[in-house]
Amino acid sequence: MQEIGSAKLIEIYTTMVRIRAFEERALLEYRKGLPGFIHSSIGQEAVPAAVCAFLRADDYVLSTHRGHGHIIGKGARFDRMMAELFAKETGYCKGKGGSMHIAAIDRNILGATGVVGDGIPIATGVALGCKMRKLDRVVACFFGDGATSTGAFHEGVGLAAIWDLPVVFVCENNQYALSTPIKTYTKLKDLSDRAKSYGIPGVTVDGNDAMAVAEVARKAIENARQSRGPTLIIGNTYRYYGHSAGDPGTAYRTKEEVEKWKKLDPIRRLRGELLQKKILTEPELEAIVTNTEKELDEAVKFAADSPQPNIEEALKDIYYIAEGK
Amino acid sequence: MREITIREALQEALREEMRRDATVFIMGEDVAEFGGVYKITLGLVSEFGPERVRNTPLAECAIVGAALGAALVGMRPIAEIMYSDFSPIAMEQIFNQVAKIRYMTGGMVKVPLVIRMPAGGGMSAGPHHSQTWEALYAHIPGLKVVMPSTPYDAKGLLKSSIRDDNPVIFIETKKLYGQKGMVPEEEYLVPLGKAKVRREGSDVTIVAVGRMINRALVVAETLEKEEISAEVIDPRTLIPLDEDAIVNSVRKTGRMLIVHEACKTGGFGAEIAARIADKAFDSLDAPIKRLGTLDCPIPFNPRLEDYVIPNEHDIWAAALELMGREFKEYSGERAVEAAAR
Numbered sequence: 001m002q003e004i005g006s007a008k009l010i011e012i013y014t015t016m017v018r019i020r021a022f023e024e025r026a027l028l029e030y031r032k033g034l035p036g037f038i039h040s041s042i043g044q045e046a047v048p049a050a051v052c053a054f055l056r057a058d059d060y061v062l063s064t065h066r067g068h069g070h071i072i073g074k075g076a077r078f079d080r081m082m083a084e085l086f087a088k089e090t091g092y093c094k095g096k097g098g099s100m101h102i103a104a105i106d107r108n109i110l111g112a113t114g115v116v117g118d119g120i121p122i123a124t125g126v127a128l129g130c131k132m133r134k135l136d137r138v139v140a141c142f143f144g145d146g147a148t149s150t151g152a153f154h155e156g157v158g159l160a161a162i163w164d165l166p167v168v169f170v171c172e173n174n175q176y177a178l179s180t181p182i183k184t185y186t187k188l189k190d191l192s193d194r195a196k197s198y199g200i201p202g203v204t205v206d207g208n209d210a211m212a213v214a215e216v217a218r219k220a221i222e223n224a225r226q227s228r229g230p231t232l233i234i235g236n237t238y239r240y241y242g243h244s245a246g247d248p249g250t251a252y253r254t255k256e257e258v259e260k261w262k263k264l265d266p267i268r269r270l271r272g273e274l275l276q277k278k279i280l281t282e283p284e285l286e287a288i289v290t291n292t293e294k295e296l297d298e299a300v301k302f303a304a305d306s307p308q309p310n311i312e313e314a315l316k317d318i319y320y321i322a323e324g325k
Numbered sequence: 326m327r328e329i330t331i332r333e334a335l336q337e338a339l340r341e342e343m344r345r346d347a348t349v350f351i352m353g354e355d356v357a358e359f360g361g362v363y364k365i366t367l368g369l370v371s372e373f374g375p376e377r378v379r380n381t382p383l384a385e386c387a388i389v390g391a392a393l394g395a396a397l398v399g400m401r402p403i404a405e406i407m408y409s410d411f412s413p414i415a416m417e418q419i420f421n422q423v424a425k426i427r428y429m430t431g432g433m434v435k436v437p438l439v440i441r442m443p444a445g446g447g448m449s450a451g452p453h454h455s456q457t458w459e460a461l462y463a464h465i466p467g468l469k470v471v472m473p474s475t476p477y478d479a480k481g482l483l484k485s486s487i488r489d490d491n492p493v494i495f496i497e498t499k500k501l502y503g504q505k506g507m508v509p510e511e512e513y514l515v516p517l518g519k520a521k522v523r524r525e526g527s528d529v530t531i532v533a534v535g536r537m538i539n540r541a542l543v544v545a546e547t548l549e550k551e552e553i554s555a556e557v558i559d560p561r562t563l564i565p566l567d568e569d570a571i572v573n574s575v576r577k578t579g580r581m582l583i584v585h586e587a588c589k590t591g592g593f594g595a596e597i598a599a600r601i602a603d604k605a606f607d608s609l610d611a612p613i614k615r616l617g618t619l620d621c622p623i624p625f626n627p628r629l630e631d632y633v634i635p636n637e638h639d640i641w642a643a644a645l646e647l648m649g650r651e652f653k654e655y656s657g658e659r660a661v662e663a664a665a666r
Contacts, residue, residue: 060398094431105433110397115421121387122422125394125402132350132376133399152417155387162382317432318466320490 004214006279008053012210013274014288015049016267019069021292022078026068026085026099029300030245035087038099038245039066043208046266047172047235048073050213051140054221060126060139062119063112065100066172066239070142071112076104078299088306095309096317108137116177117150119143120169124156127165127230138224139167145234146177148191157232161198164229168220171232172207174239179252195232207235208266211273237266326509330663331473332502334480335365339403341512342487343373346401349487350377352388353405353441362407363443363502385414389440393423393492396438401487409444409496410456423492424467435490439483445535445586446623446634447500447662455623455630457535457586460593462494463563469517470563472496474538476506478561481515489517498535498586503663520567522574526556529580529647532571532597534560537584537616537635539660544640547657553648563593571597572604579610580647584635589617614643 023040030038041048044066052073055061063070071081076092084091085099092104103111110126113119123141130137147153148171160167173191175182188194195202201223205216213235220231238261242249249258274280329337343349350373351366357380360367370378381388385406392402406412412419419440427434446455463470469491473479479497486493523538524545533541538559545555556574560566575581581601583594594615601613616635624630641655 092431093429093433096431097429101429103430103433105430110394110434111426111430113422115417118390118417118422121390121418122394122397124387125391125396126398127394128391129395129398129400132395133348135398151414152386152390155382155384156390158382159384159387159391317428317430319469320427320432320435322490 004211008214009211009270009274009279012049012053012214013267013270015052015073016045016210016270017288018292019045019049019072020267021289021296022072022081023068025296025300026082027245029085034085036098038085039243040241040245041066041069041172041239043240043261043265044172044174044237045069046210046213046270047170047207047237048142050210051168051170051217053214054218055138055140058108059137060108060110060130062110062123062126062139062141063102064116064119064143064147065112065114066144067102067112067142068099071102071104071109074104074109075107076102076109078295079302080104082299082303083306086303086306088303089309089313090302090306094313096313117143117147117152120147120152120156121159123167124160124165127160127167128163131163131165136225137166138221140170140221141167142170142172144177145171145173145175145182145191147171148194149177149185157200157230158198160230161200164227166224166227167230168217168224169230169232171234173234173236176252178243181252190234192232192234200230200232202232202234204234204236207237208264208269210266210270326507328505329476329508330502331476331479331497331504332363332365334476334508335483335497336367338480338483338487339366339369340372342484343369343377348399349401349403350379351403351405352379352381352392354381354383354388354407356380356405361405363499365441366405385411386418389415389418389423392438392440393418393426393436396436397426397434401437403439403441403487406440406442408454409442409458410453412442412458419462419468419494420465424465428467436492437490438492439486439495440492441495441497443497443499445498445500446630447536449625449627449630451625452622457618459496459534459563460587460591463593463596467492468564469493470496471517471561472498472534472563473561474498474501474535474559476504476508478515478521480508481513482517482561485514485517493517496535500536500662515561517562518565518567520558520560520570522556522570523559524555524557526554526578528554528578529582529644530556530558530571530574530578531582531584531640531644532558532560533584534563534593535586536660536662537586539662540635540637540640541584543658543660544637544644544655547641547655548644551650553644555644568600568604572601575601575605576608579608581609582614582616582640582643582647584616584640586634587617588620589615590620592617611647611649614647616640616643
């Protein structure tokens, strides 16, 4: 097995730190009074960070309602993300999407969906378009364990499989579909068993072990790029907070369970590896956090200072209207 | 000009657009060698190959979702849903993704996607193969809804729909697939959003869609014998709607009847009626009348089916009532309809 290089590990670590810091800040701002819903993925950072580390700039990402991590992993800017959360005209979607629908087309982030599972058949189609246009691009489609119960998952993965499309299906299994524990909604002990029914590889990995996810992701992305078809990756992980900002997450989970997972924290684990392997020093690790916080300060200021969209924006972008019409 | 069927007109539109633009492709159930259950895509796979005429599994959600995905990266997919009755399986994608993704991304993407679906009854196909749902799609902002009734319009509107950078729900009336009409040899387009006055008249405006147009036209001939002059308008596209054409007609006639094959409650006729009440109330000499399929599933029994879907007798009676005439039995022809198989 090929080692994951130091530079890649630093990149993954930095992305994880950035995801967590962004979400902690977003939650803080949310409590001060941002509109709408916000779903944090804190605790789950290893999967998006490690998968995105092996995507090229022109590869595509489809995300979910719990999607900040995927978007940050693919290189979206903090300021425009934060502005979208603030519902400002400088946001990625001009304030019309919000946390649940951030897309950054200039980074080939094709958007997030508020309806669980919907991105899966779309990702299949993006991969189909790439294949038909001979674009040499790969699609990473993220979703949660809850999505594996949907018809969209079954139909979308099945279609990608029969056409050998360049897509990687990445499931962050955080053990709950909102409040419903996985063992109550599926008989499967291992969600990657579902891949068998589509005739594609399915791999389950410790989703809190960034290096393990990186190994699996690299291989799956490479397979997709070499026209060997899709892979289903299940990363077992956990969200520390509730389903959304309004849910403390205590009605269906014990304190002990949350604490058990926190001991497996993906950021602390990779940090330990980086120190042990002498890839980074304590001050260097600290600098990543400091730089991220500084960038977030600027992003929040940018978002807060940005103007509200004009009221006319409500009726724009419904249809594409050609120039001069 | 030559006379061809709507089925042939649709085939020509698909073939011409696929020749013109290599990004146009078709995906759906049994669309390749089999040519689709109504044979609209017949022969295309031999010219364009299985890459561009793609048979899919029985998975409408994936057909539409994947077509959307391909559209986002520069393709121009045409998704065929075997029967419009099966489109609810894909409705989640259509309502929440296809219609909204441009808006949700702040206008950063275009969705050049056509979703074709045969609709309508008259074939004893029963409750799951006979429905007409243009009103459902017209209700969702972000979609365009097209519903042709002649070979000329079918070809010109399908070509325009394929070239449109917005998602188009293209509703084909099964019972009209075999209908003939004159179509030019040379290329032409019919723009979306322009109604067609199919018959000029001065006493009553009849707005009809799909196969109701033919019924309205034959009734109009019989009304003429009663010295009632009916104007018959085919909106051709419901979204965008050529509201001016309808308003102007009602300003002239002072009376309006709307006929569609979709169920009456919540049908698109209600929308047209409301707009006329809003825009041309002062021109009305009588209350607006609507005819739609009675609010029931489409029955299998041919006699029951004919009873629940608006027919010539219903249109006749409604027109007489609008004109304040005594009721008398309809003595005219029934419209000739020719399904494709």
